[in-house]
Amino acid sequence: MEIDELRLEYQNGGKNKSMDALRKMGMVNGHPVLKRMRLQLVLETILWSLFLSVYYTGFDGDQKPLLWNVALVASVMLLVLHNLLGYRLVQSPINGPNLSESLGRYVYRIKRYAIISIAARVIAIMAILAFFASSVDWNWTKIFVWSIFVSVLISVQIFFLWKIWKGRIGKIENQIGSLEVENGID
Amino acid sequence: MGMSKEEFLVAVYKNQGLLHKICAIYRDSKEDREDLFQEIVYQLWRSYPQFKGRSKFGTWMYRIGLNTAMASFRKRKIKTVATERLPEPSRAENDENPNREKLFRAIGQLDDAEKAIVSLYLDGFDITEIAKVMGIRKNNLAVRLNRIKNRLRTILNQ
Numbered sequence: 405m406e407i408d409e410l411r412l413e414y415q416n417g418g419k420n421k422s423m424d425a426l427r428k429m430g431m432v433n434g435h436p437v438l439k440r441m442r443l444q445l446v447l448e449t450i451l452w453s454l455f456l457s458v459y460y461t462g463f464d465g466d467q468k469p470l471l472w473n474v475a476l477v478a479s480v481m482l483l484v485l486h487n488l489l490g491y492r493l494v495q496s497p498i499n500g501p502n503l504s505e506s507l508g509r510y511v512y513r514i515k516r517y518a519i520i521s522i523a524a525r526v527i528a529i530m531a532i533l534a535f536f537a538s539s540v541d542w543n544w545t546k547i548f549v550w551s552i553f554v555s556v557l558i559s560v561q562i563f564f565l566w567k568i569w570k571g572r573i574g575k576i577e578n579q580i581g582s583l584e585v586e587n588g589i590d
Numbered sequence: 591m592g593m594s595k596e597e598f599l600v601a602v603y604k605n606q607g608l609l610h611k612i613c614a615i616y617r618d619s620k621e622d623r624e625d626l627f628q629e630i631v632y633q634l635w636r637s638y639p640q641f642k643g644r645s646k647f648g649t650w651m652y653r654i655g656l657n658t659a660m661a662s663f664r665k666r667k668i669k670t671v672a673t674e675r676l677p678e679p680s681r682a683e684n685d686e687n688p689n690r691e692k693l694f695r696a697i698g699q700l701d702d703a704e705k706a707i708v709s710l711y712l713d714g715f716d717i718t719e720i721a722k723v724m725g726i727r728k729n730n731l732a733v734r735l736n737r738i739k740n741r742l743r744t745i746l747n748q
Binding site for chain 2: 406407410411414415420421423426427429430431432434435436437438494495496497498500501502503504505506507510572576578579582583
């Protein structure tokens with residue numbers, strides 16, 4: 405089978421969508437990944453807002469120093485902000501005038517976001533734990549147990565989050581690598 | 591001068607065949623292809639204010655489509671097992687043209703950058719246009735294209 409003979413058959417492929425369907429796909433609801441992300445973002449924001457509305461009396465926020473209250477609220481806001489940044493990242497994969505440049509810039513943005521994402525989660529976990537631990541009457545045994553618990557929790561978080569991001573970054577870097585081979589850069 | 595929204599919609603409508611082809615070679619299941627099609631059309635709408643008519647509309651659409659296909663995060667990945675021979679297609683996925691279907695499945699075995707090059711080539715783009723869309727040198731592209739054609743020929747003749 406000759407490849408050039410198949411060009412015509414290739415060019416004839418494809419089924420039609422209506423103009424109305426194409427118009428609707430231009431709206432943000434037409435993007436399946438963004439639609440799911442937006443739903444998750446709204447749900448998480450509602451849940452965090454509910455938590456913030458009850459924590460002050462429900463979890464003795466009124467009896468803790470102002471610093472811990474500020475740390476807790478700031479960490480929750482950091483998580484919501486981090487979700488918004490992730491949404492913006494997925495929303496804009498086109499970053500240059502050709503595939504090589506666009507993917508190169510995109511992977512740079514993903515790496516930067518991966519660091520922000522992991523840092524935001526670690527900071528939030530630490531702030532939330534610190535808030536709840538601030539009223540504990542500490543002794544050396546408790547400090548030792550808490551240190552182990554926090555270290556394991558944060559290490560596991562970092563490990564799994566980095567694994568997820570490594571997979572995503574690796575996929576795009578492989579594509580860039582393939583383009584660079586074509587450019588004779590290797 | 592830029593296009594109006596209606597002119598843009600008509601142009602996408604007329605050229606949508608190329609988007610279906612990108613979806614067919616970059617995604618395996620019908621559901622994933624539908625999702626990718628919607629993602630690409632969304633990106634076309636987002637990018638259309640930047641389209642100034644310096645390149646052909648089809649070339650621009652191809653660039654946005656391929657970029658979206660290569661950059662998007664899939665929600666799940668079904669593990670596939672590589673075999674020496676092409677698997678037999680399921681009846682539900684049968685194209686009305688068996689040669690075309692066989693070609694699409696053969697292209698599906700290439701890596702993502704090779705898929706982009708060969709789809710542009712098969713759709714009638716010349717080396718200069720392909721190099722511009724991909725952002726790679728013409729000489730290297732010509733060598734690579736020959737290698738891809740040889741590989742495709744081998745797969746198709748198995």
